[in-house]
Amino acid sequence: MSAQWVDVGDVATVEATQPFGTEVDGLPIVVVRCGQGYYAVEDRCTHEEEALSGGEVDRDSCEIICPRHGARFCLKTGEALTPPAYEPVRTFKARAENGRVLVERPQ
Numbered sequence: 001m002s003a004q005w006v007d008v009g010d011v012a013t014v015e016a017t018q019p020f021g022t023e024v025d026g027l028p029i030v031v032v033r034c035g036q037g038y039y040a041v042e043d044r045c046t047h048e049e050e051a052l053s054g055g056e057v058d059r060d061s062c063e064i065i066c067p068r069h070g071a072r073f074c075l076k077t078g079e080a081l082t083p084p085a086y087e088p089v090r091t092f093k094a095r096a097e098n099g100r101v102l103v104e105r106p107q
Contacts, residue, residue, distance in 0.1 A: 003093070005102040014038065014101045019064060021053030024092075027106050028053075031094055032075055034062040038094035039075035040103045046080060046087035047071050 008014075008022045008031060019030045021043050028043035030053040041064065043053045050068040057064050062075045071085035078091040093104040 004105040005095075006105050007100050008040075008103050009101055011096050011099050011101055014096075017057075019053045019055065019057055020101075021051065022103075024103055025106055029092060029103060030064065031101060031103060032057050032064060034059050034075055037062075037076075038096055038101055040092040040094040041073065041075060041078055042090040042092075044089065045069075045071055045073075045085055046089055047085040052089070 006024045014020045014031050014033050019032050021030050029040050030043040031040045043051050045052055045066040050066050052064050055065045055067040063072045064075055065072050069084050072081040073089050078088040080086050080088055095102050
């Protein structure tokens with residue numbers, strides 16, 4: 001079965017310095033550009049369910065930082081990198097095409 005992609009917005013929207021929060025099929029997702037790549041993770045810290053879209057992004061290391069307690073997650077793998085989070089966040093493929101950002105539909 002081929003992947004289904006969802007248009008989540010203009011590339012310029014995701015180029016902003018803040019994470020871009022959106023929904024795909026009712027699931028909150030945060031999209032970030034880091035380097036030349038686009039990354040999408042579930043918009044929920046696995047520690048206390050805080051929205052990651054309200055956090056900061058360390059673009060040098062491609063990490064998103066939870067605004068509540070500072071847990072860091074790898075945008076590429078979803079891995080929880082620092083306490084108090086120990087469980088990874090769910091990741092989704094993301095890409096830019098024709099000036100739009102697309103995220104793979106959650107399965």
